Amino acid sequence: MPDVSSPSGNRRAWRRGAKDIGWLEKVVEVVGDRVKVLPDVCTYTEFFFRDVEPDAKAAKLIAKAEPLTDLLRRLREKMESLDPFSGEAIEGLIRAEAEAAEVGVGKIVQPLRAAVMGRKVGPGLFESFELLGRDGVTEKLRRFWP
Numbered sequence: 048m049p050d051v052s053s054p055s056g057n058r059r060a061w062r063r064g065a066k067d068i069g070w071l072e073k074v075v076e077v078v079g080d081r082v083k084v085l086p087d088v089c090t091y092t093e094f095f096f097r098d099v100e101p102d103a104k105a106a107k108l109i110a111k112a113e114p115l116t117d118l119l120r121r122l123r124e125k126m127e128s129l130d131p132f133s134g135e136a137i138e139g140l141i142r143a144e145a146e147a148a149e150v151g152v153g154k155i156v157q158p159l160r161a162a163v164m165g166r167k168v169g170p171g172l173f174e175s176f177e178l179l180g181r182d183g184v185t186e187k188l189r190r191f192w193p
Contacts, residue, residue: 073178077170091170099165109191112158118148120192123185132181134173163187
């Protein structure tokens with residue numbers, strides 16, 4: 048995990064709000080009881096501080112979502128103007144798009160999680176997206192669905 052004790056440790060993390068202790072407290076809250084041992088801290092929070100490459104399982108989920116490329120791209124585009132960019136609004140957008148496309152929410156959430164978090168499992172998607180912020184989320188999604 049990057050050194051966030053000073054701005055020189057990781058400028059991108061600081062730009063995302065890591066210098067704000069309240070933001071870090073929210074990250075800890077979102078990760079919740081998923082952390083069982085010290086290495087879990089990095090496993091479940093790394094994506095908040097830097098871009099991560101999907102692990103093998105996440106890459107498989109992203110590849111499997113290829114038929115949903117247009118839907119996932121449209122979701123990213125809508126997130127770019129979503130206001131407010133809150134967990135509740137993000138969840139509402141994803142559910143509405145899933146319903147309109149007649150696709151299960153899980154079919155959308157899984158590849159989104161894999162693309163942003165680099166893992167098949169992680170903390171709550173909607174809350175994590177809110178903490179990453181609009182630019183952080185859409186930048187990560189644009190790598191897979193430009």
